[in-house]
Amino acid sequence: MLDPLIFGDNQFFGVSHMSEERGMERLRRFQNNEEIIKVIQIAYDAGIHAFSFTTHDRVAALCNHFRQNSSRYPDIRFYPGLPYAQKYAHLVNEKGIFGAISDVVFTDRTAAQVVGTIARGGKAVLTQDPIEVMRLLVDAEMKMFRDLNVRVVFLQNIVTDLILGFEIPEFFQAFSTYVEETYHAKPGFITLNMPRLVNFLLDNGIENPIVCSAINQMGFQMNPDRESYEQALREKPFQAMAMSVMAAGAIPPREALEYVMNLPNVDSLMFGASSEKNILETKRLWEEKKSSCLT
């Protein structure tokens, strides 16, 4: 069962789909992890115990904080999203695709781990097994979440949609199996092409998949269009998680939640906020809507 409200992290790392300036402003505000921790604490105290983090370098330090202060967050659970794409983009620019992969796989490992990884990775590259390379990259990205309560491991849209376009079901199947067996968590997929992805996963034997996508009244980042999303929600068996509900701030919160919560089959909502006021308002509006939907 997905948590109904999940707190996202875009706002902490300078991502704003609205304005470059606002992104920059947030980068400045959250350049120290203490500021991020303060906001997380507010969300946690407000009863939001599920958090989604991209595997950004800075998240490793946040994860250390959660491990070291576990008594402050007795019920916290994580929905990591991997990979942090910008990191790879820079590495690929610098070192090419293979250089980037070996860099990520071998960095920050003890000698024993490196020997183990070479045994697997060396062989993987030699036998040109992209699925094994994928598993090594998942391990490298997931290392920062060790010993934390991970519910769902999400594949970020940049990878999900790339593979969806290539139409390689084996990749999604192997990712799902690996996440379940190795991390005892559920696999999830973030996408900019929800209807196409849902069909593709269902057609290829991935049952009741967890799919996270933008869902908002404006149709922002909903491809090919809003109507196809609404149809998929009505007709397809999958677990839908909605993000960009307010279309990066273009839709007022009340109106935004009204639209999403009246849709069938939206199990869960991922949202980000930087202030106590916005966190509490979103939570309150959600509860208000939830009770009116139930009655």
Place this chain on the structure above:
Amino acid sequence: MLTGCLIGLGRMGITHYSILNTHPDVRLTAVCDPQKALLNGLKKFKEIETFTDYRKLFSAARPDFAIVCTPTASHIEIGEAAAEQGTHVFMEKPFSLSLSEGTELVKVAENAGLVSQVGYFLRFHSVFNAVKQILDDGVIGAVSHYKNEMYGRTVLKPSKVSWRAKKKMGGGCMMDFGSHCLDLSDYFFGAVSEVRGSLLKSIYSAEVEDAFFTQLVHHDGIVGSISVNWSDESYRRPYNRIEILGEKGKVIVDRQEFRLYLREDDPRGRFEKGWNVRYLPELEKGARFIVRGPEFTEQLDHFIDAVKNKNPNTRCTFEDASRTDRVMDMIREEGVRC
């Protein structure tokens, strides 16, 4: 059904592959890359012919069109091999290493009636196109001056491995990165007649510039200042910003929004006197399938439509892109390295 091939499986190559593989009227039949491991990896999952030599690909696969995503130094020879057998070509940017290198291919493609396009994807970006419309409609009147900037964190330390650090391969901030910025100047303000005061600055790279600054004069007297730097860590991802001053107002645009200032109400009633701000969420339209942004899908679909004769091949042809090659020649010729 059109058959297509892809040459160069780098970051852009795999993006284009993914977008075209989902196109209802396209079947990708062959790919070419020097790295055999990549080709073998792909072959495990896809029924596709693979080649390490593009000449062999063209003679064996005879595709209707080719997508070329190799380092710039090889663009023209690959484009010529494609044109020789009547293959339509989409080329990654920039088009060629210099105006003279590409001139022949522009003619050959045109005479053969081939569809040609170059991957300046910002010409398909919703916010930049909204501003192009504002300029074309004369909303801010005659433009006198603009400032066109691009920043990013592509190169933050010396690299010996990357082709982007090598002059002969077409590396350097101006060709590989800033060409987008120069192409937008051409798209918005037309051809350049004069280049002045160019400086090419190395920061980390030994062979190539990591930043450049110049002044452009366009044919109708519009003057523009260009400032580009690919070694600025403070930008999370590539950033473009253009500030344009006209007789009736000004407009400031980046990839997320535009802000339009008008001295009087727009007579067509779309904008009011003072500031008008429009954000990406209201300007962006959905696309049939997206990998990185709708503009990447739209530029390829535009190319495919042109190949199918559905629309004229007008946006970002070889000829359009060669004007940017010419401006880069002019900057190199008169520029000072520092």
